[in-house]
Structure formats: structure tokens, C-alpha cells
Amino acid sequence: MFSEIAIRVEGLSKRYQIYDQPHDRLKQFVLPRLRRVLGKPSRQYFREFWALKDLSFEIKRGETVGIIGRNGSGKSTLLQMICGTLNPTEGSIWTNGRIAALLELGSGFNPDFTGRENVYLNAAVLGLKQDEVNDCFDDIAAFADIGHFLEQPVKSYSSGMVVRLAFAVQAMINPDIFVVDEALAVGDEKFQRKCFARLEELKSTGTSILFVSHSAANIIELCERALLLDHGSRIMYGAAPQAVRAYQKLLYAPKGEYEGLIEGFREADHARSGSEGGAEMPPSQQSSSCEEVKQTEGATFDAGLVPETTTVYPCQGAQIKSIAFFDEQDRKVNVLQPGETYQLEIAGTFEQDLRGVYFGIHIRNVSGAVVTGQRFPEDGIYTEPVRAGTDFRVRFVFVMNLIQGAYFAGGGVWSIDEPTCAHRILDAAMFRVASTGKQKSFGYVDLAAGEPSMILAPTVIFAES
The missing domain is CATH 2.70.50.60 (abc- transporter (atp binding component) like domain)
Known part of the structure; x- marks a missing residue:
């Protein structure tokens, strides 16, 4: 059963401590300990902000899942925790296989290294040996298609060239799980089409893909399912067209109706996940046969x-x-x-x-x-x-x-x-x-x-x- 699961998230929460003034951070470090020694009740000098709260879902092998939600809903935080660059406050994440990620533009690149050197550096971080990188380097260079800039320092690259090289490294090493944040929006239309074609190839070979985008068309075309987040909580996890429609409805909802819509979507999602297997009817079966x-x-x-x-x-x-x-x-x-x-x-x-x-x-x-x-x-x-x-x-x-x-x-x-x-x-x-x-x-x-x-x-x- 676990061999069919690529990612399992259970009860995941992430809390940040928000300090109103710089000296409150020092107070929090010293005073609670001092108050405990003096036998006084504890006090905190920060406000809690939960970027994610009690989030659970599964992604199967070879499945492409979109993650959608308003700005600040916790999408990037979730991806960073799946990739291991952030630790959860509560809950657990289980992943099966090598993870490649295209998150913040240029993340993982040393600006003083050449493109070639950054290819080997990134691949080493992902666990590839030098011989393995040598075997796929020509494919990476051809996909990035940045010409002689491959031998120049990355700090001389345009934003489009950075995303070309970053995507090429991550996508051409055949990862088991591929995580893509909205970095693809930087590339031109021709390169975006090339990227989506590569994502389809990875998908066909069994790679699981997490894809964050504000483009409803991209989510629907690429993803079987989508996870809708709002203020760090799961609102809906189901067929991509249904989740996108719910997201669009929330975007235009009046303030007085917003909370009611959230509760309605949550109840429907809970009922759906609680049914037999929680299986979604494929979009092609939701219309007439x-x-x-x-x-x-x-x-x-x-x-x-x-x-x-x-x-x-x-x-x-x-x-x-x-x-x-x-x-x-x-x-x-x-x-x-x-x-x-x-x-x-x-x-x-x-x-x-x-x-x-x-x-x-x-x-x-x-x-x-x-x-x-x-x-x-x-x-x-x-x-x-x-x-x-x-x-x-x-x-x-x-x-x-x-x-x-x-x-x-x-x-x-x-x-x-x-x-x-x-x-x-x-x-x-x-x-x-x-x-x-x-x-x-x-x-x-x-x-x-x-x-x-x-x-x-x-x-x-x-x-x-």
C-alpha cells in the first residue's frame, strides 16, 4: 500500500512567533525562564501565527496535484516543509523517493559560480554522483538552452535564464517527486510550453508532481486533483475543476458570505473524504455518458x-x-x-x-x-x-x-x-x-x-x- 503513496501529510501545522518590537524577542528568551525560577506564572511576549493548521492529505505515485489558494494561504510553506527546508511545528510528512524542487527563483544557486558549476552543485545536493551528472549534463544544457552563458557566473543571468537553468536541473534528473512553485511564470511562452511538455513526460514515467499556480487553466489541464487552502487550512481536496471553481467563487465572494462558503466547502470535502475510499469521480464522468x-x-x-x-x-x-x-x-x-x-x-x-x-x-x-x-x-x-x-x-x-x-x-x-x-x-x-x-x-x-x-x-x- 505504501509503495503506491508518494507523499503522506498528517496533522501538519506550522507556527511562527510574531514579535511586535525587537526587544520582545530578548524578553521571550530570558524572562520566561526567570519567571519559572521565581515560581511566577509563565508569560509569552509574542503573537502566534499559524501558517498551516492540522493539514492532512495523500498524493499517489504518478499523480499531479495542484495547490491553490489566496496569497498567504500557506502554499509555499507547505511546499518548503515537503522539501525539508522547513520543520513542522506539529504533525508529520512522509515522502517516498527523491524530491526535486523549483521554489524561489534562483534558490540553491551560488551567484558567483558558473551555470555549469551550479548544475553539479544542485545535482550533488539532490544526491546524484558526478558520473550520473556527467551522463545527463548534455540533456540539461540542451533543455536550458542558454548558450555560452552556461560558462558565465549566474549573477550575470536574467531572471528568465535563471529559471531555465533551475528547471532544467530539477526536471532532467528524473525525480520521484517534483515540486514546482510559481517560478514558471517568469519564462516566456515558448519555454513554458517546453516545461509543461516535460512535466507530462515525468508524469507518464511515474513522477508525482506538486504544482502551485494562480492560473486556473494550468491547474485544470495539468492536474488530476487540487488542494484548496485558506488561511493554512484545507478547504477542499478533490477533482481539479471542482477545486478551481470553489477557489474562484471564494475570490469574488462578498465578505458577509465568505465564511459561509468556506464552511460549505469544508463540509462537502469532509463528506467526500469520508465516503468509500474518498474517491473522486473523474471529470469525464461528471457529464453525460x-x-x-x-x-x-x-x-x-x-x-x-x-x-x-x-x-x-x-x-x-x-x-x-x-x-x-x-x-x-x-x-x-x-x-x-x-x-x-x-x-x-x-x-x-x-x-x-x-x-x-x-x-x-x-x-x-x-x-x-x-x-x-x-x-x-x-x-x-x-x-x-x-x-x-x-x-x-x-x-x-x-x-x-x-x-x-x-x-x-x-x-x-x-x-x-x-x-x-x-x-x-x-x-x-x-x-x-x-x-x-x-x-x-x-x-x-x-x-x-x-x-x-x-x-x-x-x-x-x-x-x-
Whole structure:
């Protein structure tokens, strides 16, 4: 059983002592001992701050787990304790295998050493012998791709070059556990794609990956599960799309509803982990099965296409009442034919006077990754101020050129006023793109059909009720 577990965390807590004034540190070092000698009750001269509190979870071999949460939620502290650079105050961490970590930018590098020397230094810290480093050095140099700078001191590197070399060292030694903090955000898009491809290779060979990112798309695309933290506590540990949706909902929640949402997510997480094995249903099984998708091939509306992952944000100035697809005959549909023109409508009411209003839609696949989306008006442009009581109806017109399969659509209303998210609904509608027979494309977009699901002409209608 333990051979299948890469990381086990039980009751993990980390406490820091916060001193309001420098001399309080000296008081804490001397006075408690003196008070005990004099028989007086003990007193502490610091405030306790718990960066993590009673955290427990497991990660299996070959599993990729995302760690998400607001700034200060304890993500980096957790990674540092897993890597052994911080000791826990309470609880335990058990790891199985060699750990490689890409944490703070340039951590572990000696700025006066050359890139080559730092490669050997880092590899030695990870437990590799010189012969092993010699065998993989060319792969490391090729992946980093920093040319003659490999022979120059690291202090002369740009931040992008530092992260290139750091990732190359950690990723090319084939670790059993690979820990990645948000350092990848420094690299350019080409290098990021290269890194994610390497992560997929490591994953396929059985490496367990812990990945911290504020990018919902990266978490959903790369990770099977995600751990949501808030103020050092576990809020949810489950399927990545579910955890990301919960995280996004917390980000936009009003102060009065925040604690209620936290408790609701915790209760759901506890119930899920307490069920048989605590197993999560894979994202691909959370929508209709293949048999359900095929049974109404010729229909334009299938009543069985009902999303189970709908997430409704709080109303903070507007209320979306419906999100639905319509064909050219203005019929409500959810079985769409490739190459045909459709409209995705968002309708609702403004509950407050708002300035700088704009609308947006998204289409996601069954794993939760955003396939496409659109904003109206375009970036930097907004509608005229709207008054409370005004109804709105926005229609995004597009040609459906997605590959056959099931998808989910949602949308929202935003404003330049605080809070910016007036209302938003994720996965409000489920739809299916029908089959046209033999497929010429794969992935999500049929490039052979023409424009890849591009929005043609959004229209908006306001009417005061």
C-alpha cells in the first residue's frame, strides 16, 4: 500500500512567533525562564501565527496535484516543509523517493559560480554522483538552452535564464517527486510550453508532481486533483475543476458570505473524504455518458444535457436569469451541428446602477479547461452607465466549429465599480456538438471547417422594466 503513496501529510501545522518590537524577542528568551525560577506564572511576549493548521492529505505515485489558494494561504510553506527546508511545528510528512524542487527563483544557486558549476552543485545536493551528472549534463544544457552563458557566473543571468537553468536541473534528473512553485511564470511562452511538455513526460514515467499556480487553466489541464487552502487550512481536496471553481467563487465572494462558503466547502470535502475510499469521480464522468450523448443524434434539444457542475456567483449588482443557445430560427437548442451559426444568449436584470459594464462568455471542455471565450465590448471599452431595474439581453453570434463532444458554457457581467463581478455563472448550460461522420480533425477545434469558433457579431439589448 505504501509503495503506491508518494507523499503522506498528517496533522501538519506550522507556527511562527510574531514579535511586535525587537526587544520582545530578548524578553521571550530570558524572562520566561526567570519567571519559572521565581515560581511566577509563565508569560509569552509574542503573537502566534499559524501558517498551516492540522493539514492532512495523500498524493499517489504518478499523480499531479495542484495547490491553490489566496496569497498567504500557506502554499509555499507547505511546499518548503515537503522539501525539508522547513520543520513542522506539529504533525508529520512522509515522502517516498527523491524530491526535486523549483521554489524561489534562483534558490540553491551560488551567484558567483558558473551555470555549469551550479548544475553539479544542485545535482550533488539532490544526491546524484558526478558520473550520473556527467551522463545527463548534455540533456540539461540542451533543455536550458542558454548558450555560452552556461560558462558565465549566474549573477550575470536574467531572471528568465535563471529559471531555465533551475528547471532544467530539477526536471532532467528524473525525480520521484517534483515540486514546482510559481517560478514558471517568469519564462516566456515558448519555454513554458517546453516545461509543461516535460512535466507530462515525468508524469507518464511515474513522477508525482506538486504544482502551485494562480492560473486556473494550468491547474485544470495539468492536474488530476487540487488542494484548496485558506488561511493554512484545507478547504477542499478533490477533482481539479471542482477545486478551481470553489477557489474562484471564494475570490469574488462578498465578505458577509465568505465564511459561509468556506464552511460549505469544508463540509462537502469532509463528506467526500469520508465516503468509500474518498474517491473522486473523474471529470469525464461528471457529464453525460457516451450512451446518453448518442441517443438523440438528430435532435436539436436534449433534455438530458443538464450540467452537474454549475457554480453561481453572488449577485452584486446584477442577476443573470438565463444562459442558453439559439439557432437561426430562434429555437432554443443544446445539440449543435458543426458549421452552423448559433447564438449564445445571456439575459438578466441590473439590480444596481453600474458604470463601465461589460459581458463575457466561456466554453469549457469536460475537464474544465477553457476552450474559447469572448468579451463584449472589446477590452478597454465599456457600455454606457446602466440603471437599476434595467433588463439586459446579450447575444454572441458564432459559427460552431468545435470537434464533436460535450461542452459547457457560462458567462458573466462585470463593472469597473467595486465589486467588479456583478454576477457570474460557470457551466450554466451543457451542450453537445453532433457528429458529422468521419473526422478529419482531433482536439477541440476543426480547423478544416474554417474559423475556429470565432464570435462574429455580439448584440446587446437594454430595456428598463
